[in-house]
Amino acid sequence: MAEIVCIGELLVDILAAEVGQSLRAPGTLLGPYPSGAPAIFADQAALLGAKVALIATIGDDDFGEAGLARLRRDGVETRAIRKVRDATTGVAFAAYAPDGSRQFIFHMAEAAPGRLTREDVDPALFADCRFLHVMGSSLFSAGMIEVIRHAATLARNAGAGLSFDPNVRPSLLTRPGVADAIREMAREAEILLPSAEDLAFLLPGRSPESAIEELLATSPQLQCVFLKRGAKGSLYAERGRMVPVPPYPAREVDPTGAGDCAGATFLVGRLRGWPLDETLRLANAAGALAVSARGPMEGNSPEAKLGAFIAETAPLPLSE
Amino acid sequence: MAEIVCIGELLVDILAAEVGQSLRAPGTLLGPYPSGAPAIFADQAALLGAKVALIATIGDDDFGEAGLARLRRDGVETRAIRKVRDATTGVAFAAYAPDGSRQFIFHMAEAAPGRLTREDVDPALFADCRFLHVMGSSLFSAGMIEVIRHAATLARNAGAGLSFDPNVRPSLLTRPGVADAIREMAREAEILLPSAEDLAFLLPGRSPESAIEELLATSPQLQCVFLKRGAKGSLYAERGRMVPVPPYPAREVDPTGAGDCAGATFLVGRLRGWPLDETLRLANAAGALAVSARGPMEGNSPEAKLGAFIAETAPLPLSE
Numbered sequence: 199m200a201e202i203v204c205i206g207e208l209l210v211d212i213l214a215a216e217v218g219q220s221l222r223a224p225g226t227l228l229g230p231y232p233s234g235a236p237a238i239f240a241d242q243a244a245l246l247g248a249k250v251a252l253i254a255t256i257g258d259d260d261f262g263e264a265g266l267a268r269l270r271r272d273g274v275e276t277r278a279i280r281k282v283r284d285a286t287t288g289v290a291f292a293a294y295a296p297d298g299s300r301q302f303i304f305h306m307a308e309a310a311p312g313r314l315t316r317e318d319v320d321p322a323l324f325a326d327c328r329f330l331h332v333m334g335s336s337l338f339s340a341g342m343i344e345v346i347r348h349a350a351t352l353a354r355n356a357g358a359g360l361s362f363d364p365n366v367r368p369s370l371l372t373r374p375g376v377a378d379a380i381r382e383m384a385r386e387a388e389i390l391l392p393s394a395e396d397l398a399f400l401l402p403g404r405s406p407e408s409a410i411e412e413l414l415a416t417s418p419q420l421q422c423v424f425l426k427r428g429a430k431g432s433l434y435a436e437r438g439r440m441v442p443v444p445p446y447p448a449r450e451v452d453p454t455g456a457g458d459c460a461g462a463t464f465l466v467g468r469l470r471g472w473p474l475d476e477t478l479r480l481a482n483a484a485g486a487l488a489v490s491a492r493g494p495m496e497g498n499s500p501e502a503k504l505g506a507f508i509a510e511t512a513p514l515p516l517s518e
Numbered sequence: 519m520a521e522i523v524c525i526g527e528l529l530v531d532i533l534a535a536e537v538g539q540s541l542r543a544p545g546t547l548l549g550p551y552p553s554g555a556p557a558i559f560a561d562q563a564a565l566l567g568a569k570v571a572l573i574a575t576i577g578d579d580d581f582g583e584a585g586l587a588r589l590r591r592d593g594v595e596t597r598a599i600r601k602v603r604d605a606t607t608g609v610a611f612a613a614y615a616p617d618g619s620r621q622f623i624f625h626m627a628e629a630a631p632g633r634l635t636r637e638d639v640d641p642a643l644f645a646d647c648r649f650l651h652v653m654g655s656s657l658f659s660a661g662m663i664e665v666i667r668h669a670a671t672l673a674r675n676a677g678a679g680l681s682f683d684p685n686v687r688p689s690l691l692t693r694p695g696v697a698d699a700i701r702e703m704a705r706e707a708e709i710l711l712p713s714a715e716d717l718a719f720l721l722p723g724r725s726p727e728s729a730i731e732e733l734l735a736t737s738p739q740l741q742c743v744f745l746k747r748g749a750k751g752s753l754y755a756e757r758g759r760m761v762p763v764p765p766y767p768a769r770e771v772d773p774t775g776a777g778d779c780a781g782a783t784f785l786v787g788r789l790r791g792w793p794l795d796e797t798l799r800l801a802n803a804a805g806a807l808a809v810s811a812r813g814p815m816e817g818n819s820p821e822a823k824l825g826a827f828i829a830e831t832a833p834l835p836l837s838e
Binding site (some may be wrong): 373 | 531535540541542544545546547548549551580581583584587604605606609614621623625627628630756813816
């Protein structure tokens with residue numbers, strides 16, 4: 199059975215080939231790449247040898263098969279992934295602006311990912327579960343919020359903790375209930391895996407460090423925060439301790455999925471009881487390798503590859 | 519006001535770049551190309567100077583803007599195209615097998631195209647309408663069937679005829695009501711613009727010629743049938759007369775939209791009272807030019823271009 203259960207969207211990504219390319223005019227696109235934040239997280243955790251199950255819904259089409267095949271190849275338990283007959287596998291289109299920002303078009307809430315129901319959440323999945331991992335990006339509709347809350351209750355009842363990545367998508371925050379659901383799950387989590395933008399959403403007007411201190415002071419069950427800072431590395435925090443972690447050099451080809459890979463590596467290291475400093479190095483290495491490949495899961499790495507990378511690569515200096 | 523009203527899906531197409539490329543693995547894709555059979559038809563008719571309106575729903579996103587911009591540029595009346603706030607513009611993914619067959623993945627019924635309602639069908643649109651044109655591909659759900667039937671009633675009440683292209687998509691025929699709706703509209707049409715496959719669906723086991731004779735014998739209001747035969751040209755039929763029309767030579771780059779362009783050209787020629795033989799030549803020329811460009815609307819042609827093409831191009835011999 200699964201020690202980590204993930205729940206949410208299994209998508210494919212279709213990516214603009216050139217920086218500055220618009221989604222408003224014909225151009226060269228690349229894909230389909232298996233994607234979806236919970237799926238990327240599950241895949242990276244499985245590559246590190248963790249027993250991981252993903253609860254998700256796909257269409258009965260080639261895009262769904264592409265995602266399923268990838269997850270199976272990498273060792274993710276896919277029995278809880280349901281094919282929806284009359285819906286199409288979700289798709290995220292992404293284009294990259296010259297300033298580094300990304301623009302998205304999603305077929306998600308109305309497509310197969312939005313069809314997840316309570317019946318898809320088999321209580322037996324949580325028998326040996328240590329952590330339910332939830333992505334804020336999956337809380338995209340009232341229906342998804344209800345199903346994921348149900349999964350969180352089952353996980354809690356089975357003695358598992360909640361690992362939560364707020365993964366805030368500004369375009370989703372205007373939907374009813376989404377912002378509140380993200381805030382609530384952040385308050386209930388044992389492990390929090392935010393970005394600086396996520397912290398600014400949860401506690402506006404504070405520095406990341408101050409926000410993390412506030413979260414640790416006000417959420418008694420919160421064990422630790424692993425702040426993902428992209429090209430600036432990361433920051434680990436528990437009560438009374440903050441550990442900045444320097445980044446590894448990386449040639450950024452595609453940033454999608456890097457934070458998910460870093461978070462998954464952090465959670466597996468913690469589950470396995472790896473030394474903290476090694477866990478943090480491996481998590482940053484997973485992020486660096488993830489951005490170096492085009493496609494959100496194409497840079498996911500098994501443990502041996504991460505180990506070799508940190509053995510032969512010097513971290514960059516810590517900035518600010 | 520519009521002399522032709524079209525109703526249905528305005529999509530974008532995303533096309534596999536290589537023949538034999540699968541939608542199950544990453545590869546090079548090309549798009550977004552404005553598409554959707556009713557939109558292609560409307561665009562080609564507008565390029566020929568007809569007053570055409572399209573009733574459709576799109577998302578508030580770049581794909582929808584791409585479609586709107588194309589239709590406006592080419593002169594289609596777009597006031598009846600509504601942006602749906604919480605849905606995404608429809609997308610059709612297409613891949614081409616070495617045997618010439620095509621494989622599709624659609625985000626349509628659950629996306630913006632499926633959100634069309636009776637309120638989107640403004641009765642004022644039909645004030646000067648001569649023909650409502652309907653594509654069978656638009657009859658993809660119970661909701662769409664109801665809305666399009668409503669539009670057909672309004673058109674009928676305003677004295678307009680029904681132009682119908684069965685445009686049968688085998689994957690949609692299993693949905694409740696779809697096959698019946700296509701059969702019904704084919705029985706009610708004044709002008710029928712089928713393919714040979716469409717005729718085989720409507721009247722299985724007959725030759726196209728025999729099926730057309732049966733349709734003309736049993737549907738009193740049916741004025742004529744324009745059978746689109748792809749690389750074999752076309753066949754015009756009215757009671758007591760069948761006119762085979764030879765194809766023009768074409769290097770096929772992308773077959774999507776060719777039948778829609780031929781049908782639109784036929785309908786405009788008929789509306790304008792162009793001589794039949796010239797109408798048929800221009801319709802075949804529109805099909806030949808359409809397949810020569812990648813993207814379903816990229817080979818749509820204004821009248822001058824069609825005229826120049828038939829002036830300088832010899833038709834191929836009629837086959838079988």
